[in-house]
Each structure stands twice: as C-alpha cells, then as structure tokens.
Amino acid sequence: MRAPPSDLPIRFDDVTVSAGAVTVLDRVSLSIHAGAPTILIGPNGSGKTTLLRLAMGLIPPSLGRVTWDGVAQVPPIKRAIVFQRPVMLRRSAAGNIRYALAAAHIPKEQHDARIMELMALVGLLDLAFRPARRLSGGEQQRLALARALARDPTVLFLDEPTASLDPASTKAVEDIVRAIAARGIKVVMATHDLGEARRLAGDVVFLHRGRVVETGDARTFFQSPQTGEAKTFIAGELLL
Amino acid sequence: MNSDTSALALILTADPTLLAIVRLSLLVSLSAVAVAALIGLPLGALIALTRFRGREGVIVLLNALMGLPPVVVGLAVYLLLSRSGPLGSLGLLFTPSAMIVAQTILVTPIIAALARQTIEDLWTEYRDELTAMNVGPLARVATLIWDGRFSLVVALLAGFGRAAAEVGAIIIVGGNIEGFTRTMTTAIALETSKGDLPLAIGLGVVLIAIVIVVNAFAWMLRRAGERLAS
Numbered sequence: 001m002r003a004p005p006s007d008l009p010i011r012f013d014d015v016t017v018s019a020g021a022v023t024v025l026d027r028v029s030l031s032i033h034a035g036a037p038t039i040l041i042g043p044n045g046s047g048k049t050t051l052l053r054l055a056m057g058l059i060p061p062s063l064g065r066v067t068w069d070g071v072a073q074v075p076p077i078k079r080a081i082v083f084q085r086p087v088m089l090r091r092s093a094a095g096n097i098r099y100a101l102a103a104a105h106i107p108k109e110q111h112d113a114r115i116m117e118l119m120a121l122v123g124l125l126d127l128a129f130r131p132a133r134r135l136s137g138g139e140q141q142r143l144a145l146a147r148a149l150a151r152d153p154t155v156l157f158l159d160e161p162t163a164s165l166d167p168a169s170t171k172a173v174e175d176i177v178r179a180i181a182a183r184g185i186k187v188v189m190a191t192h193d194l195g196e197a198r199r200l201a202g203d204v205v206f207l208h209r210g211r212v213v214e215t216g217d218a219r220t221f222f223q224s225p226q227t228g229e230a231k232t233f234i235a236g237e238l239l240l
Numbered sequence: 241m242n243s244d245t246s247a248l249a250l251i252l253t254a255d256p257t258l259l260a261i262v263r264l265s266l267l268v269s270l271s272a273v274a275v276a277a278l279i280g281l282p283l284g285a286l287i288a289l290t291r292f293r294g295r296e297g298v299i300v301l302l303n304a305l306m307g308l309p310p311v312v313v314g315l316a317v318y319l320l321l322s323r324s325g326p327l328g329s330l331g332l333l334f335t336p337s338a339m340i341v342a343q344t345i346l347v348t349p350i351i352a353a354l355a356r357q358t359i360e361d362l363w364t365e366y367r368d369e370l371t372a373m374n375v376g377p378l379a380r381v382a383t384l385i386w387d388g389r390f391s392l393v394v395a396l397l398a399g400f401g402r403a404a405a406e407v408g409a410i411i412i413v414g415g416n417i418e419g420f421t422r423t424m425t426t427a428i429a430l431e432t433s434k435g436d437l438p439l440a441i442g443l444g445v446v447l448i449a450i451v452i453v454v455n456a457f458a459w460m461l462r463r464a465g466e467r468l469a470s
Binding site for chain 2: 056058075076077080081083086087089090091099100103104151
C-alpha cells in the first residue's frame with residue numbers, strides 16, 4: 001500500500017486508550033487539518049502525550065480508530081515527532097541528521113547539503129561535528145527538530161519541546177517552530193504553557209482528564225472559553 | 241640459575257618454543273572470540289529485541305551457560321569429533337580447529353548474554369526514536385550494535401579472558417601435542433607436572449602480560465572512541 005502524499009487530515013473516531021484499569025484517553029473524536037499550528041493544551045496527565053503518540057502511530061488505540069487521510073495503519077513516512085526528552089544517538093550532531101536521512105531513504109549524494117541546510121535552520125552549524133550527547137539541553141532540542149525535519153515530514157509532532165528550557169532556548173525553539181510552520185509543515189504541539197500556546201497556536205485542543213473538553217480557533221478559545229474547565233485553566237487557577 | 245631467572249631468560253631471548261606456543265595460543269583464542277562474536281552478538285540482539293514464549297527461560301539458560309565447565313565442553317566436543325562420533329569424518333580431533341570449536345562453545349554464551357543485556361538497555365533508550373524514524377529490524381540491530389560498541393567491547397574482552405585462561409577443554413580436544421596443539425595453558429599444566437618450572441613460569445608471565453595488554457588496548461580504544469562519538 002502506497003502512503004498518501006500527505007497524512008492529513010488525521011482523524012480520531014471515538015478513540016479510547018487504556019493502560020490497565022486507567023483510562024488515559026476517553027472517547028476522543030477529533031480532526032487535525034492542514035494549516036497553522038494546532039496546540040494541545042491541558043494540565044499534566046490530561047492525555048496530550050498519548051494523543052501525540054497515537055497521531056504519530058506509535059501506539060494503537062484500545063478502542064476506536066485513527067486514520068491518516070482516510071487510511072488506517074499508514075507507516076510514519078510523512079510524519080515526524082520530537083519527544084519531550086529526545087534521545088541523541090551516539091554520534092555527532094551531523095551524524096544524527098545523517099542517520100535520519102538514511103532512515104528516510106534520502107539519496108546519499110544529497111546528505112551533505114541537507115545536513116548543512118538543517119543545521120543552519122536550527123542554528124547549530126558551528127556544532128555539527130560535536131558529539132550530540134555533549135550538547136546542552138536547548139541545543140539537543142534544536143538538533144532533535146533538525147533530525148525530525150530530515151524526514152521531510154508533512155506533519156511534525158512536538159511534545160512539550162520547551163518544557164525544561166530557559167527563556168532564551170525557548171525563544172530559539174519557538175522561532176524554529178514558526179519557521180517550520182511557514183514552510184507549510186503542519187505542526188501539532190503539546191504544551192501546558194499558556195503563554196507559549198498563545199504565541200504559537202492557530203487552533204487549540206484543550207484536554208482534561210483524558211477528554212477533549214474544547215477545540216477551536218486559538219483567539220476565540222483564549223478570549224471566550226466555553227467551559228468552566230477552560231476558564232479555570234486560562235485564568236491560571238489550579239485545575240484538579 | 242633459579243626458576244625465575246630461567247623464565248626471564250626464555251622471554252628475553254625470545255625462545256622459539258615459547259614463541260610458537262604463544263602464537264598458537266593467540267591464534268586459537270582470538271579465532272574463537274571472533275567466531276563467537278559473529279554468533280553471539282546477533283544472537284544477543286535477537287533475544288534483546290524479540291518477544292516470544294519462553295524468552296525468560298532462554299535468558300536464564302544463556303546466563304547459566306556462561307558458567308559452562310570447560311572439561312564438560314571438551315568431553316562433548318571430543319565425542320562429536322572422535323572417529324566414531326557424528327563429525328568424526330572431518331578429522332578435526334587433536335587439531336587447532338577442534339580447540340577453536342571448543343573455545344567458541346565456551347565463549348559464545350558469555351558474549352551473547354552480555355550483548356543481550358547491553359543491547360536491551362540501549363533498545364529501551366532508543367525504541368521510541370527508532371520506531372518514529374521507521375527504522376527496519378535489521379537496521380535496528382546494526383544501529384544498536386554500533387552505538388553499543390564501546391560496551392560490547394567488554395563482552396568481547398570477557399570472552400577473550402575466558403578463552404585465554406581456559407585449559408580443560410582444549411587439552412581434551414587438542415591433545416597437547418608439542419609444536420602442533422600445545423598452548424600456553426596446556427604447556428603450563430604439563431611443564432608444572434614434569435617439574436620444568438622455568439618454562440611454566442615464563443609462559444605464565446607471558447599469558448598474564450598478554451591479557452593485561454589486550455585489556456589496556458581495548459580500554460584506550462574505548463576511551464578514545466567515547467571522546468569522539470558519545
């Protein structure tokens with residue numbers, strides 16, 4: 001079966017994910033379309049990471065169905081993900097990107113040019129030959145973005161990419177995310193940082209306790225939330 | 241001249257008998273480690289990356305086989321290769337090849353068990369990234385062996401240590417024939433029983449020196465590689 005040219009839209013039809021007796025996602029129905037970044041927000045444990053892993057195809061739903069452009073079980077050829085704590089392979093920064101290019105079956109003669117382009121995009125050209133695991137947290141996060149882009153994805157999932165970064169590193173990552181979105185790559189990003197969601201979101205999916213509580217245009221969501229949970233969360237109060 | 245000075249003289253004058261024994265010992269042990277690595281590394285990776293019924297039993301068995309008694313392995317290989325045995329027609333008994341076979345059987349479980357643990361730990365760390373990159377099964381194994389190479393060197397060193405120090409299996413299948421299947425360990429055993437202590441001590445010193453040099457070389461290689469790659 002050939003993969004579709006784009007995996008969008010990604011549809012969740014009545015999807016439940018259970019881990020033992022715990023329901024991590026509860027009957028989620030949702031569509032992710034091309035366009036500006038979709039930001040998944042919600043407190044810790046609301047199911048954001050699980051939703052991203054489902055959308056990437058890393059885990060199957062316990063119940064319900066996930067489809068990519070109407071097709072179930074599409075291999076992750078046009079999708080890429082950056083995990084909250086990305087694991088760097090034991091090779092140089094450039095070697096990590098070269099590995100991703102080879103895994104994506106990009107012809108070898110294109111590797112050097114693509115590595116230079118991607119390292120420049122994330123501002124790591126000077127560190128190309130440094131062992132990846134010796135880079136700082138912020139540099140590793142930027143390298144993980146470059147490595148994910150090596151796959152030339154149409155959809156990029158980001159799981160709290162700035163969660164443990166200082167403001168300068170956060171700004172660097174957010175600038176790269178904007179540049180990626182400007183290239184026409186669909187960004188789907190999880191965060192519990194309201195400020196970051198306001199800065200980046202085109203539309204918002206608000207989750208709480210494994211349920212999708214509210215979805216829609218970001219400006220509308222932040223200006224006039226419809227549910228008590230969203231109002232509490234946006235007000236910065238504790239949502240239990 | 242006492243035993244110690246005689247042993248030193250043998251080493252310093254590069255005694256031909258001593259050199260021949262050292263050469264054969266290294267040939268047998270390094271060949272056994274090389275063959276065992278070719279079997280043990282993929283086997284360890286296979287067990288690390290696959291889930292099947294009875295897997296835990298296989299891991300326990302593999303770990304237990306690290307303690308295989310050399311004389312039992314020697315006896316088993318002897319029975320296989322003896323004239324009336326199933327592989328007797330190959331004519332390998334009392335040859336260096338038989339000794340390599342016996343040591344390979346002893347070393348393979350050590351390399352496979354240690355590789356399994358190393359690769360499984362690395363797989364736990366890499367699983368999500370490699371799955372997300374859609375890396376196929378063979379490429380996963382190659383990646384894990386390559387990225388775990390500095391830890392896997394320890395598995396090879398443990399195997400080499402076992403092979404270099406082993407006497408029980410190779411004396412049975414090799415026969416300790418002078419100039420043909422006599423190694424450092426079998427010669428030490430023989431010369432000690434004959435009372436020729438200078439040669440036994442000389443061989444003992446060389447054996448320990450070789451093990452130290454090989455380990456030191458591997459250690460330096462590992463440190464240099466880690467500085468460059470990890």
